Amino acid sequence: MCSKTLDQACPLCDAIEVLAERSMRERRMEACERWHNIGWPSRRSEAFRYCNLKPAAETAWQPAPNASAEASELEPLSIPGTGARLVFVNGRFDADASAAIPSEVQLLSSILNETELDRVAKFDDDPFAQLSTAMVEDGVLIEIPDGQELAEPIHIVHLSKANGEPIASTLRVIIRLGRDAKACVLETWAGDCPALVMPMTEVELDENAHCDHARLVEHGDGVWHMGGVASRQGAGSTFESVVLTVGGHTVRTIAHSSLDGEGAHAAVRGFGIGDEHRHIDSRLRVDHMSPNCTSREIFKHLLPDHSTSAFTARIYVNEGAHGTDAVQTSRNLLLSDTAKAWSRPELEIYADDVKCTHGATTGEIDPGGLFYLRARGVPEATARALLAWAFAAEVINEVPVESLRTHLASRILAQLPGAEALDEGVVSL
């Protein structure tokens, strides 16, 4: 993409300069410069050790053209039980394809100058977070006042649509909940063209606020999904998040969760199904800044073919954050000899009286379970699919929003290797 030498033009930089004329001039130029300084990380870079960016670095990414969504493209992405669906195509709002904007929601395109981006976490070292800020054109700001609750989940759909050339786009979702406020925000990322997408979501929760968040990655095989989720929580607040990956070429998520107020709780979950050479990369950080906070991280991957996953997660416990209770789990089920998984838990603890546990397992389908099912007459293919489903169900069953749970389950069943041997009855637990 951008090597930004004097004799080479960079289409993305040109686009950023045009955007900077209109809004966020300084912020964009600063982010653009950082992005240039970092460049395309090689695998020698610690943060991209398991993530091969070479093919993306050699791609001439273009700014995404204006486009609109067809009903037929959106229909399969709908999530039953959700309220307003807001559709963005190539990083820009598609009003015709969207529901009326709820009163709690503002489009970012009209308030970019007045809205402080990256207030929750800056991700200064991450090139895609920087490029995302430099290129941002639109997104949503969801603000729920003290004591209020969003009546129905908001569903944000982002589609990538190119006309031949590989395109880059981004979208910003900012969620700010007041005291005791509650909201559920779901994101679907889709589109089947060569694309680089950089979803960035920022969540700020005041005391006792509750936010459910899900990101569903349903891209085609040609998509580089380099996303981030940053959250900052006040006392007693709860953040429940899940990233489901069932599409994309490379799907990377950096998640930074800061538990600032006493007694805050964060659950960060991920479930991914590999395919061909798909790589799913999760890089998490949870900061326990105050006493008696709890955090749960569970990431599981089902890996067939040559697919790979990497899980790097750090729990940081601040001085004085006693009563911290943190659990980190990474599990991988390898469905082929060529699939690979890496897990790297890291603990950094500066307080006494804390409970931090981490567990990582990578293995094949349990032969004991397989024999048990077969010994009851269940065909081998069905038994294998059942055990793969069971592996997924552990994460999905933890998701607190029922309609989302059902939807995630159906998405997983649609992609699960061997799932044709199962019927939807398997979901009813």
Next chain:
Amino acid sequence: MSLLQIKNLHASVEGIEILKGIDLEIRPGEVHSIMGPNGSGKSTLSRVIAGEETYEITEGSVTLGGKDLLDMDPEERAREGIFLAFQYPVEIPGVSTKYFLRTAVNAIRAHRGLDELDAYGFLKLVKEKAAWVELDPSLLDRPVNDGFSGGEKKRAEIFQMAMLEPTMCILDETDSGLDIDALRIVADGVNQQRSSERGFLVITHYQRLLEYIVPDMVHVLLDGRIVRSGGKELALELEEKGYSWIEQEVAAGA
């Protein structure tokens, strides 16, 4: 006409021979018991019959109603009528018990040329059979064996047996870990399933279970061989004198 016929069966795991020539014939309606000390090969025998692939069969044959079992996958054996009640039933979190059982029941019914059970018919059957072993039906809303107590797992095994209506039932130490009340319930469940067409092979370490499930024949397995066979009184003799008695007799005879 024999139901289960085992001839000169040798089986090993990782090159170590566990079964060293087993001969056993069970006719329809008969209950046989295999007793033996730990490590004698009792569980191996049950798993070899059910088709676990970790064992290598080096010699001999196993047939059910004349059909060669050793040539079949575990699921084919189950459909032909083999049922193994596991000593340690596997917990499978995430798999609904009802879904799993309905899949199993319908696979077996299809093999027997019967129509699939619909949801209503299936639940009716579940209710009826669960009552046989006093199994709390709400357990079946949980994942397979997930969080079941030891006794609940054993009852669930006998319940599954009742659901699948096998012709040859193998109970692998179903009595282990059961208190006397649970043992009686499980035994009652088994006795209700005794019929003139069905055979049972009851594997146990202790004579206690055989007070409730009275066998036609008792075999003593020692170091991979059946060293003695007799009527139900053999179990009592073993209980009284211990396995070392047989070990010494076998050693003296050899």
